[in-house]
Amino acid sequence: MKKSVILGMAGAACLAAGMATAGTLDEVKQRGELNCGVTTGLAGFAAPDANGVWQGFDVDYCRAVAAAVLGDPTKVKFVPTTGQTRFTALASGEVDMLARNTTWTFSRDVDLKFTFVAINYYDGQGFMVPKALGVSSAKELDGATVCIQTGTTTELNLADYFKANNMKYDPVPIETNAEGQQQFLAGACDVYTTDRSGLAATRATFAKPDDYVVLPEVISKEPLGPLVRQGDDQWADVVRWVANSLVEAEDLGITSANIEELSKGTNNPEINRILGTDGGLGKMLGLDDAWAKRAIAANGNYGEIFAANLGESTPIGLARGLNALWTHGGLQYSPPFR
Amino acid sequence: MTDQPLQYVRTEMLEAKAPPSFQIGPLRWARENLFSGWLNSLLTLVSLYVILTLLAGVAPWFGHTVWNAGSLSECRKIIHSDFGPNADGACFAVIHERWNQLLYGFYPVEGYWRANLALVGMLLAIAPILFSQVPRKLLWLSALYPFLGFWLIWGGSLWFPISALLGFVVGGIAFRLMVEKSTVLAAAAGFVVAWLWWFFAAGPVDEGLSAVLPIALESVQSRDVGGFLLSIIIGISGITLSLPLGVLLALGRQSNMFFIRTVSVGFIEFIRGVPLITLLFTASLLLNYFLPPGTNFDLILRVVIMVTLFAAAYMAEVIRGGLAALPRGQYEAADALGLDYWMAQRLIIMPQALKISIPGIVNTFIGLFKDTTLVVFIGLLDPIGFINAIRATSDWNGIYWELYIFVGALFFVFCYGMSKYSMYLERKLQTDHH
Helix, strand or coil: CHHHHHHHHHHHHHHHHHHHHHHHHHHHHHHCCEEEEEECCECCCEEECCCCCEECHHHHHHHHHHHHHHCCCCCEEEEEECCCCHHHHHHCCCCCEEEEEEECCHHHHHCCCEEECCCCEEECEEEEEEHHHCCCCHHHCCCEEEEEECCCHHHHHHHHHHHHCCCCEEEEEECCHHHHHHHHHCCCCCEEEEEHHHHHHHHHCCCCHHHEEECCCCCCCEEEEEEEECCCHHHHHHHHHHHHHHHHHHHHCCCCCCHHHHHCCCCCHHHHHHCCCCCCHHHHHCCCCCHHHHHHHHHCCHHHHHHHHCCCCCCCCCCCHHHCEHHHCCCECCCCCC | CCCCCCCCCCCCCCCCCCCCHHHCHHHHHHHHHCCCCHHHHHHHHHHHHHHHHHHHHHHHHHHCCCCCCCCHHHHHHHHHHHHCCCCCCCCCHHHHHHHHHHHHECCCHHHHHHHHHHHHHHHHHHHHHHCCCCCHHHHHHHHHHHHHHHHHHHCEECHHHHHHHHHHHHHHHHHHHHCCCCHHHHHHHHHHHHHHHHHHHHHHHHHHHHHHCCCEECCCCHHHECHHHHHHHHHHHHHHHHHHHHHHHHHHHHCCCHHHHHHHHHHHHHHHCCCHHHHHHHHHHHHHHHCCCCCCCCHHHHHHHHHHHHHHHHHHHHHHHHHHHCCHHHHHHHHHCCCCHHHHHHHHHHHHHHHHHHHHHHHHHHHHHHHHHHHHHHCCCCHHHHHHHHHHCCCCCCCCHHHHHHHHHHHHHHHHHHHHHHHHHHHHCCCCCC
16 A cells, blocks of 8 residues: 555656656746756856856856846756766756756767757867876877776777777876876876867866877767756757857857847848847747847957967967867858748 | 980981982883983984974974965966965865855855854754753743744745644644553654644645745755855754664664564665665655656755764664673662653663663764765765865966865864764763762
């Protein structure tokens, strides 16, 4: 009897869960707040500042979506998630979207039932070595000791790469990036490997960053981007086109400085459409016409967000590389707004 | 004749001579303790060398401490300009800048007084429990504190905790009315009445009183509670709840009643066989799937429940050890006096068993308090979680020892305090004569 009650409750809960995922957009509007899953802290991507305000590349995406949907970029509740809790938090509805430097892979998309809506950062695994080692290419790393985070895709990539190039290495297993930095600085390993954005961020924190170099080889593809639950296409569209609008804005030269000026109307129909001067696009999304204007005004266009959080003027100092616009030899490309 | 002093006997005592210089003070102590033989002398010299080398490495680092800087690079610049280009130094400026975050998390700044008041209230509330010299009247505060503390920290309407408290009051009244007939029946009646109150009456009472007399603090979300505030909330609630629960489980395990014994044994063995981190993942992840979406089953509350259950299972075994150490005669003496089960437990068995178990109990408490840092794995930002978050900002990325030293020191203060108190308590309760 007791068992049947519990099972019944669980069943009702699952049913309710199924029903509630029907309209995330309406739910967010009704709640008046966007629940956005971010990391518990990753340099350049998401971290709270001294006043407890979250800052970073991923954080700006949450704010852009909140600005588009709710009209206010501050109406975001940031939910810090760890590598283990992130997917459950999204699947169970605790967060509406994840912007948590998550790599788009086949199994995450298909098997875990998520929808990756965009790629906002093309990352890849790289190597960092002390300059004193005199190495200029990863092909010369035969027999090196390598600091590697256990249980990550980077560990598998490393093994594949060394095997394919017929080289041997000595792994020094580490648990966190913090530990890796200390071990590498203390000389416990010759090479430190992780995503290149992470390597750049780590190198920037060293007392003498010039004594270390990041090798040119990129041994894996790590396309990072925001994701939502599968099965709610309207909401996926909202997040996807907010992300696209940021890239398109850079392409069209819309910046946070000139957006007010441009939204009064220009002779470029594409700009008029994206900023809602020529109406119609917003309604198809279930939003008003100024949605993309607000999203871009929140933190600027893609280039501005990149420059403010990861770019060459920040301590992390990443070049655009693959993340440049397609017109500049990169991969950032938005389908047209029409 | 007898009054005549003897010529050859001194009339006054000789001045005491000072002992030889190597027989007094630190010199003698050193000779007896450090250089009593060639082996000990050698060991002393080696140890001295090790200590001095360590100090030589660490002292300049602490000596070059910078307390005011906005980022790690600024800190390094100050160290280099003050102590030379190759100097290395501690950058405790990060603690200075992130002090509030490490202590309160994202708690709203204008609400810090509430957290502080809750802490002071907590100290006042546990004082009469810890020290018998404190006036007994303060015990009323101890009983009310859980509701007061909850209201201070989470805010909201004052009538919510009060209507919850009233559930205990009506339950207590029901117990009182029935206790003449049978203790068990009275306990059941109190339980049922209290639950009925919480399910049916508490909500309307809360709403009604809020409408008549709205007294409320600005409510704070659980996600905003972090830092040491979070550790202390989880630690203290876990400690205070796990002790009574542990006592009941220990008694249940020794009970003659089959059902109660089986449930107790099953619970204890299950919880002890599962790592705490698994329970925490259950609390944060699995429950999310089972609860209907939109249910506001607070994450901190879930964690407190899991931590409490975990500690209670260990506590039960510690107390069972104390019970087992009591001579059989104590139980028989209680029976001979005609005491019923609960009176015997309250007056004879438990006071002795708990006294024996003090070191084990405090051991469990300390373990529980340190285990609260595991919540970092479910994304709650306790001090350890904030270390990661702070290190992820571009200003402080690369800082390491300073943050861990600070958090370690704070935890040490708490745990050392607990251990000192347990020693005091053991001395105070010592009734056997050696």
